[in-house]
Amino acid sequence: MNRKTVLVTGALGLIGHAVRLRLEERGDKVVAIDRVAGQIDGFDVSECDVTDIHGLYALARRHDFTHIVHCGAFSGPMVAADHPSRIVQVNIGGAVNIAELARNIGGARVAFASTATAYGVTPPGPVPEHTIMIPDSVYGATKASAEHLLNAYKLQFGLDTVSLRISWVYGPRRRTACLIRDMLCDALAGRASHIPFGKDFPRQYVHVDDVARAMLLALDTPLLPEQSYNITGGRRHTIGEVADIVSRVIPGARISVAPGEDPGDMRQALFDISAAARDLGYSPRVTLEDGIRSYFDWLKTERSTE
Numbered sequence: 253m254n255r256k257t258v259l260v261t262g263a264l265g266l267i268g269h270a271v272r273l274r275l276e277e278r279g280d281k282v283v284a285i286d287r288v289a290g291q292i293d294g295f296d297v298s299e300c301d302v303t304d305i306h307g308l309y310a311l312a313r314r315h316d317f318t319h320i321v322h323c324g325a326f327s328g329p330m331v332a333a334d335h336p337s338r339i340v341q342v343n344i345g346g347a348v349n350i351a352e353l354a355r356n357i358g359g360a361r362v363a364f365a366s367t368a369t370a371y372g373v374t375p376p377g378p379v380p381e382h383t384i385m386i387p388d389s390v391y392g393a394t395k396a397s398a399e400h401l402l403n404a405y406k407l408q409f410g411l412d413t414v415s416l417r418i419s420w421v422y423g424p425r426r427r428t429a430c431l432i433r434d435m436l437c438d439a440l441a442g443r444a445s446h447i448p449f450g451k452d453f454p455r456q457y458v459h460v461d462d463v464a465r466a467m468l469l470a471l472d473t474p475l476l477p478e479q480s481y482n483i484t485g486g487r488r489h490t491i492g493e494v495a496d497i498v499s500r501v502i503p504g505a506r507i508s509v510a511p512g513e514d515p516g517d518m519r520q521a522l523f524d525i526s527a528a529a530r531d532l533g534y535s536p537r538v539t540l541e542d543g544i545r546s547y548f549d550w551l552k553t554e555r556s557t558e
Contacts, residue, residue: 261323265286271464303349325346344398366396366418367395368482379522380527432544445506447508453517463483469533482523501541
């Protein structure tokens with residue numbers, strides 16, 4: 253396989269960092285950027301906001317990018333929810349800038365970290381990629397819009413783009429709001445967890461390692477017949493079932509979950525990942541139990557170094 257030169261945006265984030273690690277492990281050259289300079293796990297990340305088109309062009313003049321992994325965006329409907337105009341500026345404006353960068357470079361594949369949130373409430377499943385997206389949040393709408401823009405660049409200008417519609421990501425290094433993280437942190441601290449909703453509410457978790465592997469497959473596969481692919485852990489688990497798994501993994505964990513819908517999420521049917529299996533060779537490898545165990549081990553290590 254030819255060595256790639258990959259621009260990774262959002263490289264201080266969960267998915268961006270995981271992808272960056274795997275690219276460097278296999279010998280690719282990575283230019284890692286985020287809106288602020290920083291360091292994660294000893295890896296330097298340079299400052300360049302995706303809304304700064306001139307900064308992006310300056311990077312392109314110094315590096316001959318062959319691929320772009322675009323993760324630089326607000327990362328969920330819970331982030332900056334009171335600042336919808338800023339979400340639009342970053343998530344849509346940033347996607348347009350990445351598309352323009354790739355158009356001017358010529359020949360670079362763009363793999364975009366989209367989200368299953370863009371679907372909104374779904375019809376009965378399994379839910380394939382051609383299902384109409386009706387997002388119920390500004391965040392979801394910006395991700396759907398970014399997908400449509402990238403596809404329009406593909407159709408009008410021949411840009412090589414692909415979007416991954418990723419479900420709920422969990423695992424080591426996730427620090428933003430996450431029910432699994434809350435349960436694990438409570439168990440570490442010896443506290444009881446009470447979740448006031450969701451005992452029968454389904455959610456589709458996917459481990460960050462599976463997401464990173466899917467992203468590399470999206471970069472490497474030569475011809476992709478679809479513009480977008482669902483990427484999930486392959487199953488739905490209710491929040492009550494997740495709590496039961498945490499209790500098995502961590503003896504002594506005390507978790508109670510009340511019935512009712514999740515007020516911060518929408519009910520979605522099982523997503524169909526057969527297209528990703530067919531075209532990318534993707535199938536989830538990390539079971540929820542193994543993934544929760546790896547997340548717990550990482551949180552223990554983090555706590556011991558604080």
